[in-house]
Amino acid sequence: MTVRRDFKEPARCRPDLVIGRDELFTSAHEQLTRGGSVLLHGPAGIGKSTVLRALAVEYGDAARTVLRCSATESESHLPFLALADLFGLVLDEVADKLPSAQRTALESALTGRGESTLQRDGLALRLAVLSALRALAATRPVLLVADDMQWLDSASAELLGFAARRLGDTPVQLLCAVRTEGQEYDRQLRASPPDTLAVRLNPLSPAQVSTLLDHRGYTDLPRSTVREIHRTSGGNPLFALELGRALGENPTPPRPGEPLPVPTSLRALVLSRLDMLSDEARRTLLVASAGARPTLALLHAAGRENAEAETAQAAALGLLATEPEGPAVRFAHPLISAALYAEAPAQERRAAHTALSTAASDPIERARHLALSTTGTDPEVAARLAEAAALARDRGAPSVAASLGLLAARHTPADGGPAPDERRLEAAEDAIIAGEVDLARDIAREVLTRATAPAERVRAWMVVIEAAGQALGDVDAVYPQVLADAGDDPVLLAQVHYQLAWRGLVVQGDFAEAREQAAHAAELAARGGDRRNELMALALQASTETLMGHPDAPATIKRALREPQDPYVACHHNGTGMARFRWLLMSDQLPEARSTITALLREARRRGMVESEVHFQRFLAETELRSGHCGRALDLARESLRLARDSGIGLGASAMLTSLAEASGGEVGRALELAREATGRAEEDGDQMYLSRALAALGHAQSVAGDAAGAVTSLRRVRELEVGLGINDPARGRWQGDLAEALVRVGEPGEAQELIDVTRAHALRLGRESILAVLDRAEALVRAAQGDQDGALVRLTSVQDRFAKLGYGLEEARAAFAMARLRTRRPGPTSYDEAARLFRRCRALPWLRQVEAAAAEEPAGTAAAPAPVPAFDALEGLASMERQVAALVMEGATNREIAARLFISVKTVEATLTRVYRKLGIRSRVDIVRLAAGRHAK
Structure with a gap:
């Protein structure tokens, strides 16, 4: 759950630092490489100039003549100015190659000497520009780079358009950028060569905005603030950076419920037309900017009687969206709303919130406006905010609940009733559920500076530990302090020992210690009557025993599933439902595992439990992958990784699973990248448990890529780690078959057989049927390597049937592929058709490519007809x-x-x-x- 921000060097005009524009950059670069031209377009601040400069650096090498111009609004009335920028430095080079009349007209236009105009010297000037470009291109290709074409003076635009339409095969290309609000780039396209690719730059995603801010050094912003920057900026890079700069320069961050501070530079940019509004229309827009979902009905209820006429006036000025929106009132850009609110005096803001506190229909909105219209502490306001936070929590909006809880704490008097810090800690716990780990950690640390009650301190320490996520080593010094604070209270001690169990797993890599601590935590919680923490501890004990292959695992799972259950624990990613799912998945009960994890995912989404959603999405992908639904698994895994990157939660685990899905149904190169990323994250966090999973994914990807030696190196390390961790259930990582097969390929069948024998003993004891089938497949390859071809084929036939009955489609296809490979070594006709059919059914593209390659290598006369192209x-x-x-x-x-x-x-x-x-x-x-x-x- 830690938020990682890798150090980046300052931005330069390099393609790798054009953030969020990889596909766009690639397509534009390919267009230039083919000899075409490119027109970049989009709204102000969207990054056109950055992409243009990067493309010019990447493509405009020393083998080309590069002509540049960059127009400005203040100079757009000056004729021929852009032409002078383009040709001023090369005029001497081409002047003697132009006819006298053209040379005179062009020199007069570029130098300002004489009175050259389009009306007087129109044809000569047009031909001069065309001839000059042809003369330059005769020696080497020409790249004409023009930024901000919307400010191009009309004379230069006319001349360049004339030349562009007549260049034909002359090696002259245009790389241009123009500001547009929609798709209105027709004028600029007409001034471009016929083979011009128009590329629109769209807003950045939340993850891309976060990366952009990191690149510029704004690395200490909480994730919730980064998300608000994205919302307010609308994904516009310039706006996002300006907001980030304003926050970096402001020592006091905005309070909960308040918008971001908007710097003067952006206010001037987006509110230039505000002075044209009437005072009443401006007040109406202020009420709309303060509302969460403003409508005309809401504005009327808030006392804005002429809302229709006043919003129509704002729309005519471009401040509000003009497209049909029904009853909604929508600003043309989120930044207009934020700037308008920031510009208003505090008294007017409070007046707007006061009006909305009675006009809004939703109780959560009414409470929020009431808080923002009130100064100082007020127990009634605080109570209404706390009720609204509880309602938001029930609706599955923990992020909203956290914001409301902090507002409630701010308005709570220090004496009497719930204390402010109690409400702050509840807000921190809501923030944890919502994935706002930075906010949660900051709240808890603040509470710890003044809290003295043991229960309050332990509660705050729990938030600090939870906020560390997998990087529990970063909070190692916390445990002695929290144990001291807990004293001999069984309820408080239960919470501490539960976290010590996780420390044993993640930091120490000691499953036996983790099991002992979890069992002790469950006992303490039961003694103190804390059912929720008892169930969480039992779930952790059950999961640990399952991974260890401990004989008590089934009994512990039954204890964890006994009534009464706790709804929160039941759908938590470390709760009782997850313990049951893990057992089902490892016991080869795939249909039951799928229905269980699907229900958990649905409930986590309903409750707004972001961290649980990330993990459940990943586990559903793993279930589909084991079932042989590779395409479906890949879609789910990629979505899980996207959500993990956006939220900063579970990045290593999601990268690991997506690597497995890519190796089975996507691109092997991508699988290798993701596995290395997951390995690096686990090593950085000191997370021994996930390090073995990440290395197993790396070994699998290497095996699929044909790198048997690399797979052996990675998977031998996995074996060493899991022996040290005490993990005895081979169904946990399922890497043993990959290692055995890779050992056979590198000429180590003896080591492969020893691994198979050791693993088989554990699989037989635990009843892991699919693992036994995997081991038999690997043993068949060992036998084949030792010369027993017939015995190997008999065993593989049995293995394929067993995988089919268990529902492991991809493993079934791998068995068929192994048989086809063995049969190619025997006389008589052979065929890869069955393996191709099974891999095609699974949508296992990397494996299908292997089948096609193997079929193509068969000796002449032995191969069957090639399998059809994958449908x-x-x-x-x-x-x-x-x-x-x-x-x-x-x-x-x-x-x-x-x-x-x-x-x-x-x-x-x-x-x-x-x-x-x-x-x-x-x-x-x-x-x-x-x-x-x-x-x-x-």
Whole structure:
């Protein structure tokens, strides 16, 4: 759960620092490489100039003549100014190559000597610009770089447009940028060569804004603040950096419920038209800016009687959106709302909030406005805010609850009733659930500076430890302090020993110690009547015993699942539901595991439990991967990783699982990158438990990539780690088969057999059927390496059947592939068709490529007809939801099953399938299934 911000050197015009524009940069660079031109367009501050400079550096090398101009608004009335910027330094080089009349006209225009005008010397000037470009291009290619083309003087624009339309095959390219609010770049496109790619720069995502702020040195901003910067800036890089700078220079951060401070530079930029509003219209807009979801009805209820006319006036000035929005009142850009609010005097702000505190229909909104309209402490206001926080918590909005809780603490008097710090700690706990770990940590640290009551101090220390996430080594010094604060209170001690159990797992890598601490925590919590912490400790004890292969694991799981249950614990990512899921998954009960984790994910989303959502999404991806639904698993894993990067939670674990999914259904190169990222994060955190998982993912990716030696190195390290950790259940990481097969490939069958024998003993004791099948597949390869081809084939045939019965589609396909490889060493016809069919059904692209490569290497006369091109390649032209629905149809899922697994309605599934049929040129589900089998639809 730690928020990592890697150190970055200061931004320079290098392509790798054009943040969030990788695909755009690549497509633009490819267009230039093909000899075409590029027009970048988008609103002010969106990063056009940054991308333009980076492309010019990357593409405009010494083999080209680069002509540059950058227009400004204040100089746009000066004729030929852009032309002078472009040709001023090369005029001497081309002057003697121009006819006399053209040379005279061009020199007069560029130097200002004479009275050259388009009206008087129009044709000569037009031809002179065209001839000058041709003369320059005769020696080497020309790249014309023009920024801010919207300010280009009209004379230069006309001349360049004339030349651009007539250059033909002359090696002259344009790289231009123009400010546009929508898609209005027709004028600039007409001034560009015919082969011009128009590229629109869109807003940055929250994760990209965070990276941008990191690059510029704003590394200490809480994640909640970064998210608010993204919202206020609308993803505009310039606006985001200005807001970040203002926050960095402001020693007092905004209080809960208050918008970000908007610097004067941005206020002037977005509020230049505000003075044209009437005073009453400005007050109406202030009320709208203070509201969370302003509508005309809300404005009327807040006393703004002429809201329709006043908002229409604002829309005409570009301050409000003009497109049809129904009853909503929407600002043209979020920054306009923030700047308008920041510009208003404090008294006017409070008046707006006072009006909204009675006008708003939602009790949470009414309470928030009441708080922002009140100064000083007020027990009634504090009580209403606390009630609103509880309501937000029940609605699954813990982030809102945290904000309201802090407002409640601010208005709570120090004497009588709930103390301010009690409400602050409740807000911190809400922040933890919402993934706002920086905010939670700051609140807890502040409380600890003055708290004296043991219960309050222990509660605050728990927040500090929770906020550390996997980096528990960073808070190692906390444990002696919190033990001292807990004294001999069993309830407080239970919380401490629960965290000590996690420390044993993550920092010490000692499963036996972790089990002992969790069991002790459960006993203490039961003694103190704390059912919630008793269940959390039992869930951790059960999960630890499961991973250890401890014989008490089933009994502990039953104890953890006994009534009464606690709804929060039941759906927590370390709770009782998760313990049950882990047991089901490791016991090969895939359908039950899928339904369990799907229900947990749905509940976590309903409650707004961000950290749990990240982990449950990842575990659902793992379940689909084991079931052989590689395409579905890859989509889920990528979504989990995106959510992890946006929230800063579970990054290493999500990268690890996405690596496995990429190796099975995506790109092996990407799988290797992600596995190395996960390994680096685990080593940085000192997290021994996830380090072994990350290395196992790396070894698997290396194995799929054909790097057997690398796989052996990585997976031997995994074996050493898990022996040291005391992990005896091979179903936890499932790396043993990969290591055994890689050992065979590097010529170490003896070591492979020894690993198989040791692992088989544990798998037999625990009843891990799929692991036994994996080991038998590996042992078949050992036998083949030792010359027993017949015995190997017999064993592989049995293995494939067992995987089919267990529902492990990808493992079944790997067994078929191993058989096909062995048969190529025997006389007679061979075929990879069965392996290709099974991999195609799983959408296992990297494995399918291996099959195709192996089939192509067969000796002449032995190979069967090549397998058809994978039918699901056609899905790449579909939208994301369409691909997911089509892939599930290929796997045999019904419409109702698809709806449940994708969290959509059956009607949405039916509508999506209709679009799929149209795009693929087919007519039914049967045709999709035929595609899955590699047959053409009839």
